[in-house]
Amino acid sequence: MLEIKALHASINGNEILKGLNLTVKPGEVHAIMGPNGAGKSTLASVLAGKEDYEVTSGEIVFDGKDLLELSVEERAREGVFLAFQYPVEIPGVSNVNFLKTAMNEIREHRGLPALSAKEFLSLVKEKSALVELDATLASRAVNEGFSGGEKKRNEIFQMAMLEPKLAVLDETDSGLDIDALRIVAQGVNTLKTSDNATLVITHYQRLLDYIVPDYVHVLFDGKIVKTGGKELALELEEKGYDWIKS
Amino acid sequence: MSENLVAFEHQLGKTSLSLPELLTQEAKEGIARQASFPTTRDEPWKYTRLARVAGLSVTPIAFNGAPTLLNGMETIDVIFEKGTWSCSTDVEGLTLQSANAISPEAWQACTTKGHVQHLNTLTAQGGVGITVAAGMSIQQPIRIIHRCSGERFALVLHHQIKVEDRAQVRIELIFEGEADQAYSNVLTDFFVGKEAQVHVDKWQNTQGNHYGFYNERIYQDRHSTFRMQTLTTNTHFTRNDVEVFSQGEAAHTQLYGAFFGRGQQLIDNHTYVHHMAPHGTSDENYKGVLWDKATGVFNGKVKVYQDAQKINAYQSNKNLLLSSAASMNAKPELEIYADDVKCSHGSTTGQLDAQALFYLQARGISKAKATEMLVGAFCAEVFEAVQSEYIQTAIAEQLTS
Numbered sequence A: 001m002l003e004i005k006a007l008h009a010s011i012n013g014n015e016i017l018k019g020l021n022l023t024v025k026p027g028e029v030h031a032i033m034g035p036n037g038a039g040k041s042t043l044a045s046v047l048a049g050k051e052d053y054e055v056t057s058g059e060i061v062f063d064g065k066d067l068l069e070l071s072v073e074e075r076a077r078e079g080v081f082l083a084f085q086y087p088v089e090i091p092g093v094s095n096v097n098f099l100k101t102a103m104n105e106i107r108e109h110r111g112l113p114a115l116s117a118k119e120f121l122s123l124v125k126e127k128s129a130l131v132e133l134d135a136t137l138a139s140r141a142v143n144e145g146f147s148g149g150e151k152k153r154n155e156i157f158q159m160a161m162l163e164p165k166l167a168v169l170d171e172t173d174s175g176l177d178i179d180a181l182r183i184v185a186q187g188v189n190t191l192k193t194s195d196n197a198t199l200v201i202t203h204y205q206r207l208l209d210y211i212v213p214d215y216v217h218v219l220f221d222g223k224i225v226k227t228g229g230k231e232l233a234l235e236l237e238e239k240g241y242d243w244i245k246s
Numbered sequence B: 001m002s003e004n005l006v007a008f009e010h011q012l013g014k015t016s017l018s019l020p021e022l023l024t025q026e027a028k029e030g031i032a033r034q035a036s037f038p039t040t041r042d043e044p045w046k047y048t049r050l051a052r053v054a055g056l057s058v059t060p061i062a063f064n065g066a067p068t069l070l071n072g073m074e075t076i077d078v079i080f081e082k083g084t085w086s087c088s089t090d091v092e093g094l095t096l097q098s099a100n101a102i103s104p105e106a107w108q109a110c111t112t113k114g115h116v117q118h119l120n121t122l123t124a125q126g127g128v129g130i131t132v133a134a135g136m137s138i139q140q141p142i143r144i145i146h147r148c149s150g151e152r153f154a155l156v157l158h159h160q161i162k163v164e165d166r167a168q169v170r171i172e173l174i175f176e177g178e179a180d181q182a183y184s185n186v187l188t189d190f191f192v193g194k195e196a197q198v199h200v201d202k203w204q205n206t207q208g209n210h211y212g213f214y215n216e217r218i219y220q221d222r223h224s225t226f227r228m229q230t231l232t233t234n235t236h237f238t239r240n241d242v243e244v245f246s247q248g249e250a251a252h253t254q255l256y257g258a259f260f261g262r263g264q265q266l267i268d269n270h271t272y273v274h275h276m277a278p279h280g281t282s283d284e285n286y287k288g289v290l291w292d293k294a295t296g297v298f299n300g301k302v303k304v305y306q307d308a309q310k311i312n313a314y315q316s317n318k319n320l321l322l323s324s325a326a327s328m329n330a331k332p333e334l335e336i337y338a339d340d341v342k343c344s345h346g347s348t349t350g351q352l353d354a355q356a357l358f359y360l361q362a363r364g365i366s367k368a369k370a371t372e373m374l375v376g377a378f379c380a381e382v383f384e385a386v387q388s389e390y391i392q393t394a395i396a397e398q399l400t401s
Helices: A040-048 A072-078 A095-109 A117-130 A135-139 A148-162 A178-191 A231-239 B004-012 B021-034 B114-123 B354-361 B367-378 B380-385 B389-399
Strands: A002-011 A014-024 A029-033 A053-062 A080-083 A090-094 A166-170 A197-202 A215-220 A223-228 B068-070 B076-081 B084-088 B094-098 B128-132 B142-147 B153-163 B168-176 B178-192 B197-204 B207-220 B225-233 B237-246 B252-261 B266-275 B281-290 B295-304 B312-321 B327-336 B342-350
Touching: A002 A040, A014 A040, A014 A053, A014 A223, A029 A040, A029 A231, A040 A053, A040 A072, A040 A080, A040 A166, A040 A197, A072 A080, A072 A095, A072 B354, A072 B367, A080 A148, A090 A095, A090 B354, A090 B367, A095 A117, A095 A135, A095 A148, A095 B367, A117 A135, A117 A148, A117 A178, A148 A178, A166 A178, A215 A231, A223 A231, B004 B021, B004 B114, B004 B153, B021 B114, B076 B094, B114 B153, B114 B178, B114 B207, B114 B237, B142 B153, B153 B168, B153 B197, B168 B178, B168 B207, B168 B389, B178 B197, B178 B225, B197 B207, B197 B389, B207 B225, B225 B237, B225 B266, B225 B380, B225 B389, B237 B252, B252 B266, B252 B295, B252 B380, B266 B281, B281 B295, B281 B327, B281 B367, B281 B380, B295 B312, B295 B342, B312 B327, B312 B367, B327 B342, B354 B367, B367 B380, B367 B389
Parallel strands: A029 A197, A029 A215, A080 A166, A166 A197, B068 B084, B076 B142, B128 B153, B142 B168, B153 B178, B168 B197, B178 B207, B197 B225, B207 B237, B225 B252, B237 B266, B252 B281, B266 B295, B281 B312, B295 B327, B312 B342
Antiparallel strands: A002 A014, A002 A053, A215 A223, B076 B084, B094 B128
16 A cells, blocks of 8 residues: 655755655554654655655655655545644634535545535534544634644544545654543544554554554664564563664 | 826816815815826825826716616615616615715715825716615615726716714625726715714725725714725725724724735725724724735724824734735834824734645645635635625635636
């Protein structure tokens, strides 16, 4: 589904990713762990197509397509979903209007008819319950005045609505208390199928107690330096990242 | 270039209105004294060039006859089309007449200031006189529609709207049509009586190579409320001058506006609020969105007179530039002679929030659609203040083109 080969990316002339390789197949959950500054969030941004980052070499193939050739919105329509580390507040744009527009643009891309108001609202009801998101939040402006936990749950709610093939969770656990963490993880687990895949980017092991990965990769200085099963996360938790560096 | 203002006045012909002698005399002297159109060295026209206007060769459209009568159902319409005008019949509490029929004594605003008003005073070819009787509340909105298409015409009108004590009315001022090398100069006087309430939605959408000058003068008595939303779309050249004389105690004025410029369009909004009595409030909120090489101007002046204590005047102007070649000139002016007042103003000009744009795109929304959503959100406060469904629908359609 996703194949990243020898990816090099920089921001403002500083090279952050220095030859990253990663293969993700449908149905798999991959965790990317690593110390601050290793390039975790850069990887998430590059996958989503953020313009601030320049890909200097390497390739990303997603579902047979050259991802780097696609615009931000085309990637989303093809099924890439980034759950933001810092979801953006957009005053004046209602959550519902935003999501309806997004869903219909994605559906149009996939050759599906637009949802009726009724179909849309019943989906909102169903999916917001999944992450225990207060239904009244749906009618508020996007993320405006949301607590940290509500913002993260809103990200997973959007993911549930948009049904991506590849979900990239960028530090979704940061700023969450244990209850919110459990709710978010439960949401992600419920959405898992044999056709989609999840990339969990995290600094800490604790999220992986709830979202159990098939593979754990250690990202260090722009490259994946170690890959293992879920036990690798526990080892990192115990020993820290220093033993990787040596 | 010399005396081009005098020549311009000549081609517009003599007014069909019966204005007070003093007023026309003042305008005549004003034109003679100025002789030429102002240049960018004149402060009120600092950002707005009039050379193209001075060079226009136009024929005035006169509205002299009796109007065609309309049977309004949901709205009360007054329509100025090229050559004809039509008007709904009176309803209880409401009198409609041709501005030509207004007597010199009934033209209360005996001032004229600047070349635009001088030209209007000397050459207006009609207009509508509307009176809402004391204590009456008119249920249907009154729509004054200017629908002039064609080339090389001049539309010079002077409307008078009197809303007597405790009366209430909602008015729509609509300018549409497609024009080429044409000129409009529409002056509207509002007299707002004690405790009266007036809501005006103004939409300027005359397309093509058209030069539009719009003056509204508002005279507010005590405890009255006047609210006006000015929306400008698709116009080549628009200059608005809104001047409020808040004469009575505790009057409230709301002036909102949203303007959208594309191509090489120019939209110039001047407002001037005179706080002449104590306890008055004014609230101004203008939003500008400019694409391509468009130019915007917002010049908001507030004057608080010496006796006008306990005034609360608020002014905000925010602008979005969606291209590096677009430009915005914002100038707040405060003149305060009272010592116990609250006046605040703020102005910002910037680009779309790149983070918000990315967030929307990352959910599959195209850049164009995301931009449209953010522009809509940016102008939401102004759009929400508009009560005219006709204007709301039209603007929404335009912004989603």
